Amino acid sequence: MAQYSRVSGTVGLITLLNPPVNALSAAVRQGIVDTLDKALSDRKVKSVVICGHNGKFCGGADIREFSSPLTGPPLIPLIQGVESAAKPVVAAIDGVALGGGLELALGCHYRIAHSKARLGLPEVHLGLLPGAGGSQRLPRLIGVPAALDLITTGRHVTGAEALQLGLVDKVTDRNTVDEAVKFALSVADQPPNSRRVSTFPCPRHPDLDALFEGAMQRVRQRARGALAPVACVQAIRAAATLPYAQGMERERELMATLFTSGQARAQQYHFFAQRAVGRWSMPSGARWDTTKPGAVHKAMVIGLGTMGRGISVALVQAGVSVVAMETNEKQLMEAKQAISSMLERGAKRRGVAPALDKIRYSWNMEPAADVDLVIEAVFEDMALKKKLFQQLSALCKPGTFLCSNTSGLDVDQLASETRHPELVVGMHFFAPAHVMKLLEVVYGSRSSPQAVATAMELGKRMGKVSVAVGNCRGFVGNRMLKPYLEQAFFLLEEGTTPEFVDQVLEEFGFAMGVFRMSDLSGLDVGWRVRKADGLLNVSEGHSARIRQGCRYSPLGDLLCEQGRFGQKTGRGWYQYDKPGGRVAKPDPWLHGFLEKFRTQHGLVAHRIDHQEVLERCLYALMNEGFRILEDGIAAGPEDIDVIYVLGYSWPPHRGGPMFYAGMVGLQKVLERLEHYHQEHPDIPSLKPCNLLRKLVVNGSPPVHKWREFLKKPQSQL
Numbered sequence: 001m002a003q004y005s006r007v008s009g010t011v012g013l014i015t016l017l018n019p020p021v022n023a024l025s026a027a028v029r030q031g032i033v034d035t036l037d038k039a040l041s042d043r044k045v046k047s048v049v050i051c052g053h054n055g056k057f058c059g060g061a062d063i064r065e066f067s068s069p070l071t072g073p074p075l076i077p078l079i080q081g082v083e084s085a086a087k088p089v090v091a092a093i094d095g096v097a098l099g100g101g102l103e104l105a106l107g108c109h110y111r112i113a114h115s116k117a118r119l120g121l122p123e124v125h126l127g128l129l130p131g132a133g134g135s136q137r138l139p140r141l142i143g144v145p146a147a148l149d150l151i152t153t154g155r156h157v158t159g160a161e162a163l164q165l166g167l168v169d170k171v172t173d174r175n176t177v178d179e180a181v182k183f184a185l186s187v188a189d190q191p192p193n194s195r196r197v198s199t200f201p202c203p204r205h206p207d208l209d210a211l212f213e214g215a216m217q218r219v220r221q222r223a224r225g226a227l228a229p230v231a232c233v234q235a236i237r238a239a240a241t242l243p244y245a246q247g248m249e250r251e252r253e254l255m256a257t258l259f260t261s262g263q264a265r266a267q268q269y270h271f272f273a274q275r276a277v278g279r280w281s282m283p284s285g286a287r288w289d290t291t292k293p294g295a296v297h298k299a300m301v302i303g304l305g306t307m308g309r310g311i312s313v314a315l316v317q318a319g320v321s322v323v324a325m326e327t328n329e330k331q332l333m334e335a336k337q338a339i340s341s342m343l344e345r346g347a348k349r350r351g352v353a354p355a356l357d358k359i360r361y362s363w364n365m366e367p368a369a370d371v372d373l374v375i376e377a378v379f380e381d382m383a384l385k386k387k388l389f390q391q392l393s394a395l396c397k398p399g400t401f402l403c404s405n406t407s408g409l410d411v412d413q414l415a416s417e418t419r420h421p422e423l424v425v426g427m428h429f430f431a432p433a434h435v436m437k438l439l440e441v442v443y444g445s446r447s448s449p450q451a452v453a454t455a456m457e458l459g460k461r462m463g464k465v466s467v468a469v470g471n472c473r474g475f476v477g478n479r480m481l482k483p484y485l486e487q488a489f490f491l492l493e494e495g496t497t498p499e500f501v502d503q504v505l506e507e508f509g510f511a512m513g514v515f516r517m518s519d520l521s522g523l524d525v526g527w528r529v530r531k532a533d534g535l536l537n538v539s540e541g542h543s544a545r546i547r548q549g550c551r552y553s554p555l556g557d558l559l560c561e562q563g564r565f566g567q568k569t570g571r572g573w574y575q576y577d578k579p580g581g582r583v584a585k586p587d588p589w590l591h592g593f594l595e596k597f598r599t600q601h602g603l604v605a606h607r608i609d610h611q612e613v614l615e616r617c618l619y620a621l622m623n624e625g626f627r628i629l630e631d632g633i634a635a636g637p638e639d640i641d642v643i644y645v646l647g648y649s650w651p652p653h654r655g656g657p658m659f660y661a662g663m664v665g666l667q668k669v670l671e672r673l674e675h676y677h678q679e680h681p682d683i684p685s686l687k688p689c690n691l692l693r694k695l696v697v698n699g700s701p702p703v704h705k706w707r708e709f710l711k712k713p714q715s716q717l
């Protein structure tokens with residue numbers, strides 16, 4: 001709804017009211033129509049201010065209403081009504097003006113914003129475009145290049161940046177509504193005819209063709225296969241080349257296509273999934289809303305390799321005092337330099353001073369006695385980590401939370417080395433840790449709810465989306481990665497090439513195919529883990545392609561034995577112009593090596609098509625996801641999907657692997673897995689999991705109903 005009052009004698013004040021972000025629900029839109037009518041027909045009212053309740057202008061269309069038929073007044077004519085009002089209308093922008101909220105403000109004749117308000121058209125992240133005139137008004141107001149940037153990236157700008165762009169008329173650090181009312185009084189006698197953005201000509205640009213070509217190339221590269229960014233560019237092109245009415249018609253057509261596309265549904269699912277994972281629960285019944293996190297003012301980070309450095313930066317930027325520790329003095333100095341410059345760069349980007357005084361460095365563990373939380377980020381070696389946890393347990397003050405950044409080792413084993421296992425949790429960051437949005441918070445069988453709440457809350461303070469998951473080998477993300485990688489290796493053995501597998505996966509929407517990604521992260525990482533797991537030993541009398549009773553591909557190990565560790569050595573699944581080179585080129589040596597391998601093992605290469613690559617890689621990964629749900633390691637499909645989109649570059653317009661399984665159809669996923677398992681009975685990861693069968697037997701319910709079919713995980717406390 002919207003509230004109405006008359007203030008300062010002659011200003012009609014309309015307040016949007018729909019907590020928490022005053023989204024434009026049917027009731028709010030009706031409220032605007034009614035109150036605007038009141039203001040325009042009241043002869044005492046000379047100008048109008050539109051603001052939002054509780055310091056938030058408007059978070060845009062109410063996304064919750066997207067899945068049901070439209071009720072209430074549509075937004076386009078509503079904004080048209082605001083713009084064509086005969087009395088000046090001023091938007092008072094506090095907090096946020098996003099999506100439809102900013103489009104409403106663009107329909108107003110003046111915009112006054114708080115300097116810290118956030119403005120943007122983020123529809124592209126929901127698989128849409130600014131479809132209430134935003135794609136037509138914004139370029140007219142701020143020019144085509146700036147509009148292309150804002151609309152195709154969906155980025156928010158502050159009030160201060162908005163002023164520079166010409167998006168708002170004035171910024172203030174005082175009470176925005178008071179300032180807007182004063183402003184409305186000052187323009188009360190000025191007819192708003194010249195202030196209607198839809199009547200502005202689009203600012204000229206010397207080479208529109210080149211501008212749009214470049215923009216199209218960029219969006220296609222950034223989000224392969226995503227429809228929305230492409231449609232955004234097309235809509236802005238219409239604004240730049242057509243009269244307003246025709247541009248609006250083009251915007252409407254493009255929006256209609258997007259709105260009914262599966263991609264928009266997937267991205268909206270992802271939006272709500274990111275928020276749903278914050279409402280975590282544990283098998284004990286402990287929950288997010290009944291558990292108080294511990295206070296973390298001071299933290300220690302142990303091990304200052306790439307991960308430890310990123311974690312230290314993320315903590316400092318979240319306002320936590322950090323002691324960063326590394327035993328090797330030379331490495332400590334290098335880390336100090338790297339961390340300082342990361343903090344300086346970050347501060348420059350955010351327009352603040354770098355908080356260099358929030359971090360100090362140590363080459364010994366003594367400062368651990370005085371911190372609230374420790375994050376260990378040393379080498380992925382269980383013996384080393386166990387020793388560290390023993391030492392920490394003896395050194396730290398009572399109640400200090402002990403966290404490990406392990407990417408897959410057993411959190412229970414680490415906890416068992418301490419006097420207070422309830423204080424131990426995994427905090428699995430993703431590289432680079434100060435940039436990547438995902439944090440897996442891993443609870444062991446003895447982790448206390450408070451330890452989980454503390455790690456979840458700390459993740460949030462660092463700007464991360466934290467997902468609570470149970471303890472198992474690889475947790476959620478890396479556990480699912482294993483069958484995916486395995487299929488890719490098997491496909492090479494059976495006849496395909498790294499280039500073809502990568503091409504298929506990149507066309508699907510991954511930023512990088514599996515082999516390019518392995519080359520980037522280093523082939524030796526997995527090799528070391530397989531070595532520690534005893535997988536490199538061939539049993540007497542057995543084929544090298546069988547290990548621990550299952551089919552195994554030694555291809556990765558053989559490359560490592562040749563010193564081919566990926567980009568860092570200049571050779572891996574691809575060749576690079578030099579060690580550390582970035583541009584992957586097909587390597588004839590590798591193709592010869594694959595042929596030799598096949599001959600040695602009596603394998604006859606056969607033609608593997610696009611469908612088989614995609615299905616075997618992705619369905620094996622999804623199948624493991626169903627197993628994870630069955631085991632209670634993830635509480636729901638949303639947790640898995642958020643982990644994959646934010647941590648493993650799963651394309652957001654495909655929702656996440658579990659959502660995608662639903663899009664493909666669970667019946668089809670089951671049938672194809674059965675087919676591939678029949679062809680390869682020695683690959684257990686292709687055997688359809690019971691939960692998948694159960695869902696299919698129950699009519700393949702939509703993803704939001706899957707939780708009803710999950711066994712309640714047993715309490716381990």
Ligand SMILES: CC/C=C\C=C\CC(=O)SCCNC(=O)CCNC(=O)[C@H](O)C(C)(C)COP(=O)(O)OP(=O)(O)OC[C@H]1O[C@@H](n2cnc3c(N)ncnc32)[C@H](O)[C@@H]1OP(=O)(O)O
Nearest residue numbers: 021023059060061062063064075098099100122131132275
């Ligand atoms: C013809 C077609 C016409 C018009 C089309 C218009 C297109 C649009 O306007 S699409 C919507 C565009 N807006 C957005 O994308 C903004 C989305 N929201 C956000 O980015 C953030 O929520 C935020 C507004 C910046 C606030 O962030 P934060 O303070 O971190 O809180 P959150 O936890 O994210 O959100 C709190 C709570 O609000 C719900 N919510 C937020 N925005 C919307 C929305 N637009 N519609 C419905 N609900 C919204 C969010 O889900 C949270 O709910 P919980 O139940 O508490 O999880």
